[in-house]
Amino acid sequence: MSPTQQQAPLQGYLRQDGRKGIRNVVLVAYLVECAHHVSRKIVQHFDDLDVHLIGFPGCFPNDYASDMMKALCTHPNVGGVLLVSLGCESMDRDELREQIADSGRPVDLLVIQENGGTASTVARGIQSVGAMRDQMAQQTPVPMAMSELVVGTICGGSDGTSGITANPAVGRCFDHLVEDGAACMFEETGELIGCENIMAERAVTPELGQQIQDCVAKAERYYRTMGFGSFAPGNADGGLTTLEEKSMGAYSKSGASPISGLIKPGDTPPTGGLYLLDVVPDGEPRFGFPNIADNAEIVEMIASGCHLTLFTTGRGSVVGSAISPVIKVCANPETYEKLSGDMDINAGRILGGEASLDEVGEEIYRRVLAVASGERSLSEELGHQEFILTYKSFEPIGPACLPVRQV
Amino acid sequence: MNDKATANKALILLHPSDNVLVATRSLSAGTTVTLGERSLVLPEPLAVGHKMARWDMTTGEKIVKYGAPIGSLLAPVAAGAWVHMHNMTSDYLASHTRRREGRAATSSASSTPTTASQESPS
Numbered sequence: 182m183s184p185t186q187q188q189a190p191l192q193g194y195l196r197q198d199g200r201k202g203i204r205n206v207v208l209v210a211y212l213v214e215c216a217h218h219v220s221r222k223i224v225q226h227f228d229d230l231d232v233h234l235i236g237f238p239g240c241f242p243n244d245y246a247s248d249m250m251k252a253l254c255t256h257p258n259v260g261g262v263l264l265v266s267l268g269c270e271s272m273d274r275d276e277l278r279e280q281i282a283d284s285g286r287p288v289d290l291l292v293i294q295e296n297g298g299t300a301s302t303v304a305r306g307i308q309s310v311g312a313m314r315d316q317m318a319q320q321t322p323v324p325m326a327m328s329e330l331v332v333g334t335i336c337g338g339s340d341g342t343s344g345i346t347a348n349p350a351v352g353r354c355f356d357h358l359v360e361d362g363a364a365c366m367f368e369e370t371g372e373l374i375g376c377e378n379i380m381a382e383r384a385v386t387p388e389l390g391q392q393i394q395d396c397v398a399k400a401e402r403y404y405r406t407m408g409f410g411s412f413a414p415g416n417a418d419g420g421l422t423t424l425e426e427k428s429m430g431a432y433s434k435s436g437a438s439p440i441s442g443l444i445k446p447g448d449t450p451p452t453g454g455l456y457l458l459d460v461v462p463d464g465e466p467r468f469g470f471p472n473i474a475d476n477a478e479i480v481e482m483i484a485s486g487c488h489l490t491l492f493t494t495g496r497g498s499v500v501g502s503a504i505s506p507v508i509k510v511c512a513n514p515e516t517y518e519k520l521s522g523d524m525d526i527n528a529g530r531i532l533g534g535e536a537s538l539d540e541v542g543e544e545i546y547r548r549v550l551a552v553a554s555g556e557r558s559l560s561e562e563l564g565h566q567e568f569i570l571t572y573k574s575f576e577p578i579g580p581a582c583l584p585v586r587q588v
Numbered sequence: 589m590n591d592k593a594t595a596n597k598a599l600i601l602l603h604p605s606d607n608v609l610v611a612t613r614s615l616s617a618g619t620t621v622t623l624g625e626r627s628l629v630l631p632e633p634l635a636v637g638h639k640m641a642r643w644d645m646t647t648g649e650k651i652v653k654y655g656a657p658i659g660s661l662l663a664p665v666a667a668g669a670w671v672h673m674h675n676m677t678s679d680y681l682a683s684h685t686r687r688r689e690g691r692a693a694t695s696s697a698s699s700t701p702t703t704a705s706q707e708s709p710s
Contacts, residue, residue, distance in 0.1 A: 340637045341610055341611075341636070341637020341638055341639070342610075342612075342636060342637040343637075344654065345600065345602065345610060345637075374680050374681070375656070375658070375679075375680060379656075401680065401681070404681060405681060409681075410678070410680070410681040412681075417672070417673055419635075419637050420610070420611075420635060420636070420637035420638035420639060420672070421637075422639070422651075422658070422659060422671070422672050422673055422676055422677075422678075423658050423659035423676070423677065423678035423679075423680070424678050424680055424681050425656075425657070425658050425659060425678060425679065425680055426653060426658035426659065429653065429654045429656050429658060430654070433654075495637065513636060513637065514613070514636070515613075515614070515636055532600070532612040532613070532636075533597075533612070533613075534597060
């Protein structure tokens with residue numbers, strides 16, 4: 182590598198806020214379920230790996246949903262946005278359009294009730310997205326440093342192999358990325374129940390450690406009210422017996438770096454380091470389960486700036502995501518045999534003694550660099566662009582959560 | 589890590605203080621495994637990722653995996669026994685699976701082994 186490549190080994194699309202994207206995606210975003218079909222027709226017309234569909238289904242107002250839509254529409258991987266409104270929903274479409282325009286991105290807004298209905302709105306949407314793509318094609322990528330990269334991790338369809346192979350291997354990769362100056366985040370505090378004390382010891386300040394313990398206690402309270410922990414039947418089929426067992430396995434994704442901060446969906450890491458994303462709502466449980474499925478959490482990590490997500494799976498999840506590519510790390514060698522076309526990395530080799538944790542960790546690291554440099558991950562290539570955004574409520578984080586900001 | 593090298597590395601000890609081992613591949617009932625000096629025959633199938641008792645244990649004993657407690661035994665187990673939902677429970681959220689709730693009327697001890705062996709044939 183030349184010195185320039187060492188400093189900036191990646192290539193990214195520079196945005197007005199200084200962040201850089203590893204993709205240049207056009208988003209078509211419906212602002213209520215009633216505008217979903219029209220939006221989907223527009224996206225389907227292009228059949229393009231870089232034209233994505235996102236949206237919020239609810240008609241009632243929700244601050245979290247508005248903030249998330251803003252964060253997602255101004256994500257560094259996004260180059261332009263078409264908003265599709267029915268017309269009578271409560272999402273503030275004009276404010277959202279303004280926020281996107283202020284971020285320097287091309288943006289259009291189509292209101293179905295004012296555009297002659299379904300067919301003509303689809304036609305206009307296709308025109309609009311086409312024009313945006315032409316405009317975005319003029320953009321050229323610029324060098325991007327590792328310190329400008331944000332990577333998230335999630336586990337889905339965990340089993341008894343996850344905590345032995347894929348999760349600790351992602352932990353090794355995270356250690357390497359943090360060493361390079363990148364920001365890494367792990368999440369799902371409901372799946373860290375039982376790990377709160379060892380996790381608090383890794384916090385960069387005792388006050389942050391206390392915040393981490395409080396946030397896991399909040400998750401436990403919340404799930405207790407729901408009547409279920411974050412534990413699916415497939416987890417048990419795969420050999421996991423208890424939530425704390427699943428937690429210990431999930432926790433190993435975080436690696437061994439100190440924990441620099443505790444953030445909530447939409448907060449972006451202020452600098453490199455390892456961050457815990459608190460995805461469990463604040464206050465009394467109001468809108469049901471914290472996260473109805475894995476993609477709800479992936480979307481929250483993306484709203485917090487993740488350029489890509491490392492997804493470990495034992496049972497064999499196949500999902501990808503809108504906006505940011507997903508890299509699959511398969512923990513279970515038997516699952517890998519069945520689903521190899523969906524799995525970027527076979528961490529199950531560790532079980533047979535064919536590879537060490539360090540070797541697989543390094544393989545994941547190299548895959549991160551390749552995907553961040555433009556190579557497609559398998560789920561991305563297959564067209565997976567899952568997206569979930571539901572109702573939630575959060576209080577802002579306190580000063581103890583981000584000690585790095587005070588330095 | 590004496591236990592690690594047994595039964596063609598079919599079982600792994602994750603932490604020296606653990607009292608369970610994890611199957612690295614699916615083992616059928618009748619497989620002979622070696623635990624340190626002892627060798628014993630698996631009384632039931634053990635699917636990949638599932639846990640096996642490292643020694644005899646009594647009701648209420650904490651199960652230790654990754655060097656951390658992951659729950660408590662609901663019944664005594666013998667060395668070599670499968671340790672799962674039929675004989676252990678969480679110390680945090682006890683009723684945490686839809687499976688257990690949904691099948692409360694039937695015996696999870698008899699239904700779960702069949703599922704595990706069907707879903708992960710060795």
